[in-house]
Amino acid sequence: MIEAINEAMRQEMERDPRIIVLGEDVGENGGVFRATDGLLAQFGEERVFDTPLAESGIIGTSIGLAINGMRPIAEIQFLGFVYQAMDQLAAQAARIRFRSAGRFSCPIVVRSPYGGGVRTPELHSDALEALFTHSPGLKVVMPSNPYDAKGLLISAIRDEDPVLFLEPMKLYRAFRMEVLEEPYTIPLGQARVVKEGDDVTIISWGATVPLAAKVAAEMEAKGVSAEVIDLRCLQPLDLDAIIASVEKTGRVMIVHEAVKTGGFGAEVAALISERALFALSAPIVRIAGYDTPYPVPSVEDDWLPNAERIVEGIETLLRY
Amino acid sequence: MFDPDQLSVEIVQILDENGNGDERQLAAFSDEWLLRAYREMRRARVIDERLLRMQRQGRIGTYAPFSGQEAAQIGSALALHKDDWIFPSYREVAVCLMHGMPLEQFFHYVQGRLSGKRMPDEVNIFPTQIIIAAQTLHAVGCAWASKLKGEPHVSVAYFGDGATSEGDFHEAMNFAAVYNVPVIFFCQNNQYAISVPYRKQTASRTIAQKALAYGMKGVLVDGNDVLAVYETMKQAVEAARRGEGPMLIEALTYRLGPHTTADDPTKYRRPEEVETWRTKDPLHRLRVLLERRGLWTEAQEDAFVAQVNDEVTAAYEAAIASKSGSIVDVFDYVYSEAPKLLAEQKDEVMRRKQRSGVR
Numbered sequence: 100m101i102e103a104i105n106e107a108m109r110q111e112m113e114r115d116p117r118i119i120v121l122g123e124d125v126g127e128n129g130g131v132f133r134a135t136d137g138l139l140a141q142f143g144e145e146r147v148f149d150t151p152l153a154e155s156g157i158i159g160t161s162i163g164l165a166i167n168g169m170r171p172i173a174e175i176q177f178l179g180f181v182y183q184a185m186d187q188l189a190a191q192a193a194r195i196r197f198r199s200a201g202r203f204s205c206p207i208v209v210r211s212p213y214g215g216g217v218r219t220p221e222l223h224s225d226a227l228e229a230l231f232t233h234s235p236g237l238k239v240v241m242p243s244n245p246y247d248a249k250g251l252l253i254s255a256i257r258d259e260d261p262v263l264f265l266e267p268m269k270l271y272r273a274f275r276m277e278v279l280e281e282p283y284t285i286p287l288g289q290a291r292v293v294k295e296g297d298d299v300t301i302i303s304w305g306a307t308v309p310l311a312a313k314v315a316a317e318m319e320a321k322g323v324s325a326e327v328i329d330l331r332c333l334q335p336l337d338l339d340a341i342i343a344s345v346e347k348t349g350r351v352m353i354v355h356e357a358v359k360t361g362g363f364g365a366e367v368a369a370l371i372s373e374r375a376l377f378a379l380s381a382p383i384v385r386i387a388g389y390d391t392p393y394p395v396p397s398v399e400d401d402w403l404p405n406a407e408r409i410v411e412g413i414e415t416l417l418r419y
Numbered sequence: 420m421f422d423p424d425q426l427s428v429e430i431v432q433i434l435d436e437n438g439n440g441d442e443r444q445l446a447a448f449s450d451e452w453l454l455r456a457y458r459e460m461r462r463a464r465v466i467d468e469r470l471l472r473m474q475r476q477g478r479i480g481t482y483a484p485f486s487g488q489e490a491a492q493i494g495s496a497l498a499l500h501k502d503d504w505i506f507p508s509y510r511e512v513a514v515c516l517m518h519g520m521p522l523e524q525f526f527h528y529v530q531g532r533l534s535g536k537r538m539p540d541e542v543n544i545f546p547t548q549i550i551i552a553a554q555t556l557h558a559v560g561c562a563w564a565s566k567l568k569g570e571p572h573v574s575v576a577y578f579g580d581g582a583t584s585e586g587d588f589h590e591a592m593n594f595a596a597v598y599n600v601p602v603i604f605f606c607q608n609n610q611y612a613i614s615v616p617y618r619k620q621t622a623s624r625t626i627a628q629k630a631l632a633y634g635m636k637g638v639l640v641d642g643n644d645v646l647a648v649y650e651t652m653k654q655a656v657e658a659a660r661r662g663e664g665p666m667l668i669e670a671l672t673y674r675l676g677p678h679t680t681a682d683d684p685t686k687y688r689r690p691e692e693v694e695t696w697r698t699k700d701p702l703h704r705l706r707v708l709l710e711r712r713g714l715w716t717e718a719q720e721d722a723f724v725a726q727v728n729d730e731v732t733a734a735y736e737a738a739i740a741s742k743s744g745s746i747v748d749v750f751d752y753v754y755s756e757a758p759k760l761l762a763e764q765k766d767e768v769m770r771r772k773q774r775s776g777v778r
Contacts, residue, residue, distance in 0.1 A: 151597055159559075159587060162560055167564035167565060187553065187556065200533055200537035200752055
């Protein structure tokens with residue numbers, strides 16, 4: 100996935116000279132995960148900037164750059180660090196179009212790795228997407244595989260609105276996948292059916308999609324046909340894809356890494372109950388992080404959604 | 420070792436509070452320029468006083484008056500080109516008027532209209548910032564873009580003494596100096612952040628000296644002396660345009676009125692202090708100079724004030740007469756294109772509007 104992300108940025112920078120990359124360690128070092136590897140060498144110091152260590156500064160200056168004609172791609176080194184830039188994201192970037200009644204837009208992309216299971220220190224693994232889906236004006240994109248990552252990132256870069264592009268750290272080098280060499284786009288707001296099924300719908304995004312797909316494949320052998328939907332994008336949301344699947348299966352599980360209470364899964368569950376309650380045969384099940392701060396490495400595997408919890412959830416749904 | 424007590428920051432002043440100054444320095448300003456600066460300051464004062472009264476009459480919403488700060492605002496704005504960018508806080512009304520904001524536009528803002536912060540497309544002013552110091556970073560980014568594009572424009576961040584305590588101010592100063600971008604940090608030190616006085620805000624003897632820590636030039640100027648403010652700003656802007664990087668200007672001034680119309684300053688300021696600052700009024704000293712030179716009379720003053728009052732009335736009436744937005748419009752400026760769920764909410768609102776229209 101990391102190569103797909105790198106290629107998307109490189110190809111877009113070749114296409115559009117207004118695109119610049121800025122963030123901590125994104126220059127010489129090519130990013131702590133090598134997402135921006137080689138960009139400084141290819142595009143030079145006028146396009147790729149190692150910034151001072153200041154998250155609010157990175158986002159705040161990106162806003163000024165964007166309103167004056169540039170297309171910044173900013174990196175927040177780990178999503179847990181984004182709290183220091185919350186005002187600039189949620190109260191500034193998100194609102195500029197609204198505040199100026201349409202005179203200014205803020206076409207910035209904020210890339211950030213997130214997600215657990217990789218034994219990081221505190222505040223490196225938190226899944227914080229719900230903070231941003233609750234901030235009108237932002238778009239939130241969360242890819243789960245290399246192909247989607249490239250197409251979605253190119254769409255995000257070409258978008259006229261501020262986009263948070265959240266990259267599951269655990270999937271950066273988890274598996275290889277054929278990715279088209281030429282640039283391509285995947286529209287923001289289109290979910291993908293990862294696996295079709297008739298008995299249960301599993302809705303997920305980002306880091307937990309491969310896990311859900313793996314469990315669904317295993318359940319197939321036990322005679323359970325689970326459909327897996329990868330939302331890919333939380334804002335805008337592909338509600339039609341969700342409702343279509345719910346109406347088919349009548350049983351819904353939502354899987355995400357973020358803490359359960361107030362997580363985006365709650366929003367998905369609420370939308371389903373508003374629009375397809377009578378298609379449901381069982382109460383909706385949510386498998387999510389527990390309502391605690393993201394824990395330490397020694398216990399994180401038991402904190403994160405895992406196969407055992409998903410299987411248990413499916414069994415619960417099928418009991419009805 | 421570095422001892423802040425040994426640091427000496429001198430204040431730049433050309434015209435003192437009695438309208439006196441060094442004749443050679445004064446000679447650099449034409450009669451025409453002095454008259455223009457005075458008229459702009461007087462216009463700003465009349466507008467400010469009218470807005471305050473209109474708020475008391477319930478004709479406009481919350482308002483943050485700037486009386487006392489006219490020299491800092493007009494003097495700095497006079498040194499800018501039309502293409503330069505301004506990033507204002509909520510107290511920079513005089514700056515914005517000087518830089519091309521139509522007065523009618525400001526009435527849209529204080530009447531709480533959706534279009535209130537939309538400047539005309541050709542006016543390079545960013546929407547008024549409410550979050551203290553957030554705009555300093557936007558100014559740096561904007562200046563950075565000018566530099567990358569090879570354009571000769573300067574960006575100016577306007578903020579107050581309280582803003583210098585915010586993290587964004589420090590991040591902005593640091594980024595500006597590291598990337599050597601054409602930005603001016605223009606601080607109006609009016610000595611109060613709502614009720615909190617300067618000495619509780621910072622242990623620095625001056626705000627100007629904070630520039631040192633970032634490897635940037637800083638200057639302290641008498642913010643009630645429009646000549647000194649203009650001259651200082653002009654030098655800073657010219658240096659930035661030449662590629663010499665950012666500068667921090669501290670304009671020492673005083674807010675004669677309340678923080679906003681929702682505030683009672685007698686709770687935290689002694690009347691004697693306010694009276695002392697009234698004697699340093701930025702308009703008074705320039706008027707003394709103009710009258711001494713025979714450039715301005717009582718009759719001219721009265722006629723000019725009446726003319727500005729008419730202008731205010733006309734702008735207010737034009738704003739009132741123009742079409743106000745409705746709840747339907749709030750959905751249009753969230754995204755470039757409304758996502759489906761947002762569009763549904765707009766439809767719902769429109770249906771309700773239509774129904775109530777039928778009734």
